Amino acid sequence: MPKHKHQIVPNPKPWGSIRSSLHSLIAVLVATLLVATVYLTQEYGVQFLEDCTASTTVKTSEDSCNLFSGKWVFDNQSYPLYKGLQCTYMSDQLACEKFGRKDLSFQNWRWQPHQCDLPRSLPVPCSLLLFLFELMHFQSLFRLRSVMSLFFISLTESLLLFDKIKVRPKILASNLRQTLRFNATALLERLRNKRLVYVGDSLNRNQWVSMVCLIESAVPPELKSMYTNGSLTTFKATEYNATIEFYWAPLLVESNSDHPMNHRLPERIVRVQAIEKHARHWTDADFLVFNSYLWWRRSMMSVLWGSFESSDGIYREVGMPRVYEMALKTWSDWLEVHVNPNKTKLFFVSMSPTHQSAEEWGVTTGENCYGETEPIKEEGYKGNASDPKMMRVVENVLGELKTRGLDVQILNITQLSEYRKEGHPSIYRKQWDALTEKQLAKPSSFADCIHWCLPGVPDVWNELLYAYIFQMTG
Ligand SMILES: *[C@@H]1O[C@H](CO)[C@@H](O)[C@H](O)[C@H]1NC(C)=O
Ligand SMILES: *[C@@H]1O[C@H](CO)[C@@H](O)[C@H](O)[C@H]1NC(C)=O
Ligand SMILES: *[C@@H]1O[C@H](CO)[C@@H](O)[C@H](O)[C@H]1NC(C)=O
Ligand SMILES: *[C@@H]1O[C@H](CO)[C@@H](O)[C@H](O)[C@H]1NC(C)=O
Ligand SMILES: *[C@@H]1O[C@H](CO)[C@@H](O)[C@H](O)[C@H]1NC(C)=O
Ligand SMILES: *[C@@H]1O[C@H](CO)[C@@H](O)[C@H](O)[C@H]1NC(C)=O
Numbered sequence: 001m002p003k004h005k006h007q008i009v010p011n012p013k014p015w016g017s018i019r020s021s022l023h024s025l026i027a028v029l030v031a032t033l034l035v036a037t038v039y040l041t042q043e044y045g046v047q048f049l050e051d052c053t054a055s056t057t058v059k060t061s062e063d064s065c066n067l068f069s070g071k072w073v074f075d076n077q078s079y080p081l082y083k084g085l086q087c088t089y090m091s092d093q094l095a096c097e098k099f100g101r102k103d104l105s106f107q108n109w110r111w112q113p114h115q116c117d118l119p120r121s122l123p124v125p126c127s128l129l130l131f132l133f134e135l136m137h138f139q140s141l142f143r144l145r146s147v148m149s150l151f152f153i154s155l156t157e158s159l160l161l162f163d164k165i166k167v168r169p170k171i172l173a174s175n176l177r178q179t180l181r182f183n184a185t186a187l188l189e190r191l192r193n194k195r196l197v198y199v200g201d202s203l204n205r206n207q208w209v210s211m212v213c214l215i216e217s218a219v220p221p222e223l224k225s226m227y228t229n230g231s232l233t234t235f236k237a238t239e240y241n242a243t244i245e246f247y248w249a250p251l252l253v254e255s256n257s258d259h260p261m262n263h264r265l266p267e268r269i270v271r272v273q274a275i276e277k278h279a280r281h282w283t284d285a286d287f288l289v290f291n292s293y294l295w296w297r298r299s300m301m302s303v304l305w306g307s308f309e310s311s312d313g314i315y316r317e318v319g320m321p322r323v324y325e326m327a328l329k330t331w332s333d334w335l336e337v338h339v340n341p342n343k344t345k346l347f348f349v350s351m352s353p354t355h356q357s358a359e360e361w362g363v364t365t366g367e368n369c370y371g372e373t374e375p376i377k378e379e380g381y382k383g384n385a386s387d388p389k390m391m392r393v394v395e396n397v398l399g400e401l402k403t404r405g406l407d408v409q410i411l412n413i414t415q416l417s418e419y420r421k422e423g424h425p426s427i428y429r430k431q432w433d434a435l436t437e438k439q440l441a442k443p444s445s446f447a448d449c450i451h452w453c454l455p456g457v458p459d460v461w462n463e464l465l466y467a468y469i470f471q472m473t474g
């Protein structure tokens with residue numbers, strides 16, 4: 001007889017105790033089943049079960065999970081993630097509620113990726129419910145295996161969740177990622193002694209304000225500060241020695257639009273080969289989040305070879321998207337030489353769509369995002385303000401940078417934001433200039449359909465960033 005084939009001799013005593021504990025286990029299960037049946041027959045239960053099914057698939061399809069393909073789900077239980085009126089550092093440009101917006105449902109949408117889940121909290125261990133659900137529909141012995149494995153997963157989850165067993169964060173991250181929700185304290189811990197720097201234009205500042213609002217409620221007033229020095233504005237959480245910064249560089253490379261306040265000049269001039277004046281302020285950051293798109297939206301751009309100060313500079317008009325490509329090349333060359341990939345994690349936020357022409361989504365000509373209260377439902381909707389050619393340029397530059405050993409993660413927020421025609425401030429923001437009678441007669445004529453109300457869409461961009469930061473530093 002081969003050695004490894006041991007005869008299993010049942011020992012009557014342990015078996016008896018197992019049997020009695022099995023009895024109590026079954027009793028507990030039946031009771032839970034009853035509760036669950038009642039629970040699941042209610043509308044909320046069905047929705048919850050759907051969420052569960054969606055969230056468990058992340059375990060099997062983590063690699064193929066595209067966070068940027070999905071749909072918006074109305075969820076006023078979990079959203080907004082903070083109260084706009086209570087955010088100490090809210091910008092008057094984005095504070096829609098403060099400036100009189102009455103329809104606030106734009107704050108209540110959750111982004112649900114098709115094949116995976118954003119980290120968020122669930123009230124009950126999902127797989128326990130799924131296990132019970134499977135049990136209710138238990139038909140053949142074939143399913144026993146999957147039922148049993150679900151049972152063990154749910155047991156583990158329950159232990160983790162209820163008994164607060166200490167597990168290494170890595171295990172938590174890979175198995176229970178979907179049960180974690182944006183947690184400001186947890187993020188601050190990841191940012192301890194670190195710099196998270198957003199570099200770019202006003203859309204990037206929009207996202208930075210969102211991140212500051214998401215974080216600052218977890219920090220008492222005496223332990224936080226905000227200060228500006230030139231183009232750099234820094235939020236600091238003193239206790240953690242962590243900073244969340246924004247650096248104004250709307251074209252990334254140098255331009256005549258670099259002044260943080262007075263940058264609206266009639267003619268735009270860009271020095272596509274010069275970036276060091278900006279880059280020296282952020283090269284050693286731990287997380288860098290770039291964007292640059294809207295300021296390039298014109299068919300030609302004036303390019304300067306030489307400096308703004310000297311008189312012998314050479315000026316040429318260069319067409320789009322070629323000039324964009326030249327600038328991104330300068331930017332990526334700088335990163336390749338100056339960034340330590342072991343220290344710094346890089347992100348690039350894709351084009352933020354605008355909703356300046358209601359005709360695009362089939363409403364009256366001459367209108368825009370003003371008065372919109374609902375997202376666009378049509379799957380894959382694209383406005384014509386987001387130029388795919390520009391996206392290709394970014395993809396190519398980043399692809400090339402990757403072959404040179406530097407990974408930049410794209411935050412592909414374009415498609416998900418396309419749906420959110422109702423998410424812009426429109427007229428609900430501070431008006432710096434007095435409005436004319438003509439403007440007041442037609443509110444859509446002064447509506448901002450470019451930036452985003454907070455709380456709102458950029459919070460979700462930051463949730464995606466959060467997911468990556470946790471994945472990369474787990
Ligand atoms: C959430 O939305 C539902 C449906 O619109 C509504 O009945 C409910 O009162 C809302 N709950 C909160 C807390 O706003
Ligand atoms: C948030 O994270 C902190 C630190 O990791 C943890 O102690 C706390 O329980 C978390 N809060 C929630 C609601 O999960
Ligand atoms: C605080 O954080 C900065 C990076 O943002 C780091 O250079 C510095 O060493 C940190 N200070 C302490 C006391 O750890
Ligand atoms: C502002 O930044 C400049 C360099 O960029 C630096 O020399 C100066 O000390 C900074 N000022 C303050 C108050 O931090
Ligand atoms: C990054 O880390 C790897 C492995 O630890 C090391 O070989 C490499 O020299 C490091 N690169 C830099 C720029 O520090
Ligand atoms: C986008 O579409 C609208 C309406 O269909 C049109 O008026 C506008 O000129 C278009 N813009 C561009 C850049 O193609």
Ligand SMILES: *[C@@H]1O[C@H](CO)[C@@H](O)[C@H](O)[C@H]1NC(C)=O
Nearest residue numbers: 068069391395410412414415
């Ligand atoms: C971003 O998403 C859009 C549409 O979902 C897609 O066409 C594009 O290729 C994506 N870009 C990248 C870099 O993944």
